[in-house]
Amino acid sequence: MSEDMRKNLRDMLDELDRYFEDFENDIQDAMKQRFAGAKPFSKPFVAGFQMRIGPEGKPSIQFFGNNPLQGDGSRSPMSEQIVDEKAGILRVVMDLPGVEKEDIQITAAEESLGVKAERGQRKYGSEVSLRAKVDPDTGKAEFKNGVLDISFSLKDKANKAFRRVNIV
Numbered sequence: 001m002s003e004d005m006r007k008n009l010r011d012m013l014d015e016l017d018r019y020f021e022d023f024e025n026d027i028q029d030a031m032k033q034r035f036a037g038a039k040p041f042s043k044p045f046v047a048g049f050q051m052r053i054g055p056e057g058k059p060s061i062q063f064f065g066n067n068p069l070q071g072d073g074s075r076s077p078m079s080e081q082i083v084d085e086k087a088g089i090l091r092v093v094m095d096l097p098g099v100e101k102e103d104i105q106i107t108a109a110e111e112s113l114g115v116k117a118e119r120g121q122r123k124y125g126s127e128v129s130l131r132a133k134v135d136p137d138t139g140k141a142e143f144k145n146g147v148l149d150i151s152f153s154l155k156d157k158a159n160k161a162f163r164r165v166n167i168v
Contacts (some may be wrong), residue, residue: 012059016051019061025051046075070099074125077115077148088154090132097146098122104143106165108136110155115148139165 001009047065064078082091090112096104099119107114110133117124134152141150150165 004044008053008057008059012051012053015059016061019063023063034137048078050078059090068147070122073122074116074118076126077124079126079128081128083132085152090130090134090154092128094126094148094150094152096124096143096148099124099146101140101143101167103130104141104148106141106148106150106167106168108134108139108150108152108163108165110134110136113150136163136165139163140166143167 047063050062050064051059053059062079064076077094077096079092079094082093083089084091094115096115096117099117099122103119104115104117113128114123114129115126115128130152133155134153136152136157138153139150140152141148143149148167
């Protein structure tokens with residue numbers, strides 16, 4: 001194994017250790033707060049993570065599921081960002097099972113994306129930092145079979161205004 005590969009692996013494992021330590025502390029704090037009121041969890045608790053090496057060669061870890069620090073009971077959906085420099089497009093794909101198109105609200109800015117959805121017991125909320133600057137006015141979203149696919153044109157100019165994205 002080359003020295004660069006070893007360094008990348010060590011960096012990835014170090015970052016994973018930091019994430020797990022933070023995650024464990026967050027869970028402990030949430031459990032202390034939750035049980036201090038003597039009201040145990042009444043709904044299932046879902047949590048997970050996804051780990052990958054990004055295009056820059058840096059490790060990336062994404063947590064999804066219930067956020068123990070949020071009192072509203074919303075879950076962070078699993079998401080993926082795909083940057084196509086040739087086509088000048090950034091796509092964000094999110095899993096939102098159990099909701100309908102009408103239940104989803106999307107807000108977009110040049111460097112971030114907000115998604116909220118709620119239907120019955122299902123409640124999702126996520127703020128995503130985008131990998132590239134986009135033109136929020138070009139946002140197009142499609143929702144099919146619990147998968148939300150949002151695409152934006154890449155942008156060079158600065159425009160920090162928020163825009164609503166309609167789902168077709």
